[in-house]
Amino acid sequence: MKLDEHYELFRASCLRFAKEKIAPFADEWEESEAFPRELYREAAAAGVLAAAYPEEYGGGGGDMLHGLIGVEALLTGGSSGVVAGLGSMGIALPPILALGSEEQKQRFIPPVLRGEKIAALAITEPGTGSDVSGIATRAVRDGQDYVLTGSKLFITSGARADLVSVLARTGPDKHAGLTFFVVEKGMPGFTVSRALKKTGWRASDTAELSFDGVRVPEGNRIGDEGSGFVALMKNFQHERLALAFYGHATAAIALEDALAYARERQAFGRPLVGFQVTRHKLARMATEVEAARILNYSCALRVRDGDYLVKEVSMAKNFAAEVAQRVCYDAVQIFGGMGFMRETRVERLSRDARLLPIGGGTTEIMNEIIAKGLGL
DSSP: OOOOHHHHHHHHHHHHHIIIIIGGGHHHHHHHTOOOTHHHHHHHHTTOSSTTSOGGGTOOSOOHHHHHHHHHHHGGGSOHHHHHHHTTHHHHSHHHHHHOOHHHHHHHHHHHHTTSSOEEEEOOBTTBSSOGGGOOOEEEEETTEEEEEEEEEEEETTTTOSEEEEEEEOSSSTTTTEEEEEEETTOTTEEEEEEOOOSSOTTSOEEEEEEEEEEEEGGGEESSTTOHHHHHHHHHHHHHHHHHHHHHHHHHHHHHHHHHHHHHOEETTEEGGGSHHHHHHHHHHHHHHHHHHHHHHHHHHHHHTTOOOHHHHHHHHHHHHHHHHHHHHHHHHHHGGGGGSTTSHHHHHHHHGGGTTTTTSOHHHHHHHHHHHTTO
8 A cells, every 4th residue: 555755765764674673683583482682773763663652752753554564564584573573562552652641751761762771561461351341450559659560561662672561450440450561680579470471472571560569659650540551452453453553464475475375386287376276275364364454544644543443453453363364374284284383384374373362452352342432
């Protein structure tokens, strides 16, 4: 989809960074389940890390569409895990931008945008996923501090984050009793309980975090007490749209690989594209990728322009997740036995795609939101 020149120039920068800084090492990082911390600084220096953030905090002065284009372009490097790790700031910083004081924004945001510090968002708990009203991690006021107790699970970049935007319960109301805090590495009682092993997105670290009586200064409370839920709901919209972009981009890469393999691979004396069943499969795959891309960009452009599209973003996320899974499944099938080997990119993509109907709100939760938007 052709966009204004400044978007296309940014896309070109991200594609170049993916080709030079991610693709040559993607296999190694996926196998080791980590990528070098220095990559954050390199991404910042290349202008691909902070394009969507305000200039006064060290950003590029762009908008949310820059961030989504970055996701789409960086995925061509072949590692969803690397993109997720670099992008964890994209869900950690918005609550600070939305609710934080000017002092807090200046203190927390610039080091992350420079790639010097890593930021993570901590919402999910061992007993609470999509239903954030069940959050049990508590922050109890004690003088000029809050004492934070609880645990968080499935936290992207949690193992090496320098600062974590934590949603905790400060009151009994299931929604109005939630507040954001920034917990910093080194605060006594804040520990990484364990690093988690995942099916896909392996190059990104994912962790369980523990808060055992962590004393968090009042100056690290983001916004007023009880302001966290509304900020989180807005944050969810951007996260879900980003995951929708993961979906169509993942599917597009799988389609690209499947097309190349089907043209090259010989069977019964002719290439796979010589068989109608393969051509029709590829035609359907291409149609679904294009449909998901158009729906996603339509939502993104409207959200950029100020629309609050709860129903439509949920539709986009669900559809793109379904397309990613179907297209990756068919790409593996076209590759045959090689599609089951970890040396092929479609094998990795098929694993990575499985997260999309789960992360940021499950397909089932999205369908409930869509149904509500239909008045059901």
